[in-house]
Each structure stands twice: as structure tokens, then as C-alpha cells.
Amino acid sequence: MKRNDYLCEQMIVEEGNEELIESLFHSIFHSGYDGIYVADKLGNGIMVNQAYSRITGVASHELLGMNMRDIVKAGLISESVTLKVFEAKTSITIPQTVKGKEVIATGNPIFDESGEISYVITNVRDISELSRLKIELQQSRKLTQKYIDEIEDLRKKELVQAHTNGIVAQSKEIIKVFHLAKKVAKVDSTVLVLGESGVGKEVIVTYLHQFSDRSKNPFIKVNCAAIPKDLLESELFGYEKGAFTGADSRGKPGFFEQANGGTLFLDEIGDMPLEVQVKLLRVLQEMEVTRIGGRKSIKISVRVVSATNKNLEELVKKGDFREDLYYRLNIVPIKIPALRERKSDILPLAYFFLNKMNKKYHFNKRFHSEVFYYLEEYKWPGNIRELENSIERLVVTTEDDEITIDDLPRNILMDANPKKVERGTLKEILDNIERKIIKECMEEYKTTRSTAKELGISQSALVKKMQRLGM
Ligand SMILES: Nc1ncnc2c1ncn2[C@@H]1O[C@H](COP(=O)(O)OP(=O)(O)OP(=O)(O)O)[C@@H](O)[C@H]1O
Numbered sequence: 001m002k003r004n005d006y007l008c009e010q011m012i013v014e015e016g017n018e019e020l021i022e023s024l025f026h027s028i029f030h031s032g033y034d035g036i037y038v039a040d041k042l043g044n045g046i047m048v049n050q051a052y053s054r055i056t057g058v059a060s061h062e063l064l065g066m067n068m069r070d071i072v073k074a075g076l077i078s079e080s081v082t083l084k085v086f087e088a089k090t091s092i093t094i095p096q097t098v099k100g101k102e103v104i105a106t107g108n109p110i111f112d113e114s115g116e117i118s119y120v121i122t123n124v125r126d127i128s129e130l131s132r133l134k135i136e137l138q139q140s141r142k143l144t145q146k147y148i149d150e151i152e153d154l155r156k157k158e159l160v161q162a163h164t165n166g167i168v169a170q171s172k173e174i175i176k177v178f179h180l181a182k183k184v185a186k187v188d189s190t191v192l193v194l195g196e197s198g199v200g201k202e203v204i205v206t207y208l209h210q211f212s213d214r215s216k217n218p219f220i221k222v223n224c225a226a227i228p229k230d231l232l233e234s235e236l237f238g239y240e241k242g243a244f245t246g247a248d249s250r251g252k253p254g255f256f257e258q259a260n261g262g263t264l265f266l267d268e269i270g271d272m273p274l275e276v277q278v279k280l281l282r283v284l285q286e287m288e289v290t291r292i293g294g295r296k297s298i299k300i301s302v303r304v305v306s307a308t309n310k311n312l313e314e315l316v317k318k319g320d321f322r323e324d325l326y327y328r329l330n331i332v333p334i335k336i337p338a339l340r341e342r343k344s345d346i347l348p349l350a351y352f353f354l355n356k357m358n359k360k361y362h363f364n365k366r367f368h369s370e371v372f373y374y375l376e377e378y379k380w381p382g383n384i385r386e387l388e389n390s391i392e393r394l395v396v397t398t399e400d401d402e403i404t405i406d407d408l409p410r411n412i413l414m415d416a417n418p419k420k421v422e423r424g425t426l427k428e429i430l431d432n433i434e435r436k437i438i439k440e441c442m443e444e445y446k447t448t449r450s451t452a453k454e455l456g457i458s459q460s461a462l463v464k465k466m467q468r469l470g471m
Pocket residue numbers: 166167168169195196197198199200201202203204309349352384385388
């Protein structure tokens with residue numbers, strides 16, 4: 001082989017330098033990391049470097065002077081890239097197995113002036129290491145994915161736990177309320193929680209405290225309706241020893257002092273006597289309390305949240321509630337909608353309570369599907385508390401494991417429109433359900449386009465369906 005065949009184009013060959021170049025070439029050839037094998041135009045091995053033997057395990061004497069066709073025949077090499085290059089007359093890369101090792105071989109032809117192949121240079125790269133790394137990478141990716149899945153699972157469980165931490169929130173209406181509570185939890189504004197009896201006012205106030213920066217500090221709940229009128233003031237603001245007859249001889253801190261650093265929940269605020277309202281207003285404005293019979297005022301840091309199911313504005317009009325206090329308490333109002341105004345919460349709550357009661361009483365009760373309709377149609381004047389009590393009663397009193405409409409109390413059965421629950425064929429029942437869902441959605445979203453989007457079908461499918469259902 002002529003030396004110049006190997007010289008790269010950029011190399012400057014000076015006269016008289018040939019020997020140096022020769023030795024440089026020899027070094028480069030043998031120090032390369034990849035294996036190099038050169039065959040002449042007949043396919044006889046004429047050069048092989050040390051890396052080739054290292055990678056393939058085939059000694060140079062097994063290759064040099066030997067024809068590639070014989071080497072393949074002898075089974076030393078599975079497939080010869082050299083022979084392929086002779087056939088294709090172009091560069092070729094193939095994976096090869098040499099003595100059980102995985103290699104990637106690239107053959108490059110060198111042409112003479114007449115365009116015939118004069119040499120084929122084959123470059124061999126060991127990819128067993130690469131394959132091993134690839135397998136390791138795949139395994140490590142799999143493992144990472146497994147960990148990601150596990151973390152995701154845990155996160156979901158945590159979310160579910162937060163969710164099932166006694167709280168069910170399915171409807172958009174109640175989710176909005178919880179979002180608002182979480183938002184205002186971070187500031188110290190006084191919050192007034194409004195809503196009918198049993199809607200979950202206390203649940204919201206507790207949630208608000210838990211999400212506030214005061215959550216590690218006391219959460220004191222005072223039911224203004226349950227404490228006798230003449231005791232409320234001393235309970236709230238405390239008293240010094242000997243302040244009044246019957247008082248504890250050592251004096252006592254009031255709820256405001258006890259709640260210091262935390263949250264004071266004034267429940268049933270609408271029932272607070274006018275005399276106490278005056279003092280409450282002053283404490284809220286100055287954020288200091290003076291115990292009854294005491295002289296010095298005590299600085300406090302208390303977040304006040306109040307709640308009522310009464311119409312405070314009406315009370316103000318009637319003169320039963322101080323207007324200035326009303327405005328002071330009502331900085332952020334949170335109104336919890338009645339259960340009948342957020343029907344999509346009814347069934348999740350019913351199931352939540354069913355599970356709770358099954359656990360409590362070691363039962364395995366379940367609802368017959370007909371029951372759902374009545375639960376959803378009933379107006380629930382006592383809201384969630386009434387639902388909870390009703391489910392408990394049903395779980396405890398029914399004979400069979402399945403709770404059917406025959407077990408439902410009259411008041412719940414009465415509210416449902418009997419026309420709507422006529423039984424029919426499965427198709428009629430399903431049509432009725434579809435009609436009901438579409439009607440509710442249309443009421444909320446107004447247009448067929450938004451309703452279709454919400455229901456996950458195309459607008460034309462919705463319109464067709466509505467026509468078929470005679471809507
Ligand atoms: N989102 C909810 N998820 C699960 N249970 C709830 C939820 N809201 C309320 N409850 C349950 O309903 C019952 C009534 O709730 P809560 O006491 O908070 O209502 P309230 O509005 O304070 O009632 P009242 O006006 O009678 O004081 C409680 O047992 C409470 O645990």
C-alpha cells in the first residue's frame with residue numbers, strides 16, 4: 001500500500017520528511033481506540049491494528065494474508081463488511097458479531113484511477129460496552145419511571161387524604177368556597193361565614209384556620225347562642241378575681257386571651273346580646289382586652305371569624321344587631337350555598353357518610369341505584385347535617401344490606417316529582433337521565449356549544465341528541 005493513500009488531505013508533506021510521516025502513521029494506526037482492518041482488492045488482509053485484535057479477539061496472524069471469504073467460511077466473523085463493500089462499491093456499516101462480541105463495522109472503499117476498488121478499510125467499534133450502557137440506561141429509566149409513578153401515587157393518596165379528611169367537595173360552587181377560604185386564610189381580615197343550618201360553616205372555619213399561618217396556635221370556638229347571656233361577656237373577655245359573686249377566686253382569662261396568636265371562632269354571632277356586641281366591637285378595633293373588674297388592657301393578636309345562619313342585615317334593620325359591628329365582622333363574607341343549590345355534592349356526600357357509618361357500625365350496606373334520584377331531588381332543609389343523620393339512620397335501621405327506596409322516609413320521597421320516576425324500559429330510563437343532565441347543563445352553560453364542550457361531545461352530536469330526546 002502506498003503511504004500517500006493514507007495521508008489525509010490537510011497534511012503537509014515536506015520533501016525528506018517521509019520517514020517521520022511513516023513512523024507517525026504507524027503510531028496513529030496502532031494507538032487508535034477503534035479497530036482498523038485493511039483488505040486489498042482481492043479481499044486479503046494486509047493491515048490490522050492492535051485495537052482490532054483487542055476488540056474482536058481475533059489475532060492479527062489469523063487475518064493478515066488471509067482472504068476474507070475464507071475467514072467468513074471458517075466462521076471467525078459472522079458477516080464481512082469488506083465483502084459487502086466490494087459488492088456495493090460504497091461505504092457500508094453493519095452490526096457484526098465477532099467471537100460473541102457485538103461490534104459495529106464500517107467499511108470504506110478506496111478507488112484507483114480507473115474507479116476500481118483497490119483497498120477496503122474497515123473500522124470496528126466495540127459496542128458491547130455501549131449496549132451494556134444502553135441496557136443500564138433503560139433499566140435506570142424504568143426505575144426512575146417506577147419512582148415517579150410511586151411519588152405520583154403517594155401524591156394522589158395525600159390529595160385524597162386531604163380530601164377525605166372529613167371534607168367532600170365535588171360541586172363547582174363548594175370548590176369555589178373552599179378556594180376562597182384558603183385564599184383569605186393567609187390574611188388576618190375578619191371573615192363572616194354565612195349559610196343555612198348544617199351547610200358546613202364550622203367545617204369552612206376550621207379549614208380556614210388550618211390553612212392560616214396561625215394553624216399551630218389555638219383555635220377557640222365559642223357558641224354565642226349556647227352560653228347564657230350574662231356569662232358570655234366574662235367568658236369572652238375574662239375577669240379578675242372578685243369581679244363578681246360566683247366568679248373563680250383566682251380570676252380567669254377569656255376566650256380572646258386563650259385564642260391569642262390563633263383564631264377565635266364566634267359561632268351563631270347573630271345571637272350575641274347587644275351589650276356584648278359593644279364590647280366586642282371595641283376589642284376588635286383596638287385588639288386589646290380588659291378583663292371584667294380589671295384595669296390594665298392586654299394586647300392580643302387574634303383572628304376573628306364569625307358565622308351565623310341568621311340574616312344579619314335583617315337583624316341590623318330590626319335593631320337587634322349593631323350596624324358598626326356588622327360591617328366590622330363582614331370584611332370578607334363567605335356564603336356557603338345550601339345543599340339543594342349544589343346537587344352534585346349530594347351523592348358524593350351520601351357515599352362518604354355511607355362508608356363512614358359502615359365503618360362505625362361494622363356494616364356493609366349499599367344503596368340501590370333508585371335511591372339516588374330521591375336523594376338528589378329532596379330539598380335537604382337541614383343540609384349536610386340532615387343528610388348525614390339520614391344516612392346514619394338508614395344504615396342502622398334497614399334490615400338488608402341494600403338500602404332501597406322502600407327504606408326512605410316519607411319526607412324524602414315526597415319531594416321527588418313522581419312523574420319523573422315512572423319506571424320504563426332501560427332505554428326510557430337512560431333517555432330520562434340524559435334529558436336531565438342536558439337540561440341541567442343547558443341551564444348552567446346557556447349555549448349548546450358550551451354544554452357540548454362540558455359534556456365532552458361535539459355540538460352537532462348534542463343537537464342531534466336533544467332532537468331525539470324531544471328537547
Ligand atoms: N364539605 C363537607 N364534607 C363532609 N362533611 C361535611 C361537609 N360540610 C359539612 N359537613 C358535615 O356536616 C355537618 C354539619 O356541618 P357544620 O357543623 O360545619 O355546619 P354548620 O353550618 O356549622 O351548621 P349549624 O348552622 O347548625 O351550626 C357536620 O357533621 C360536618 O362534618
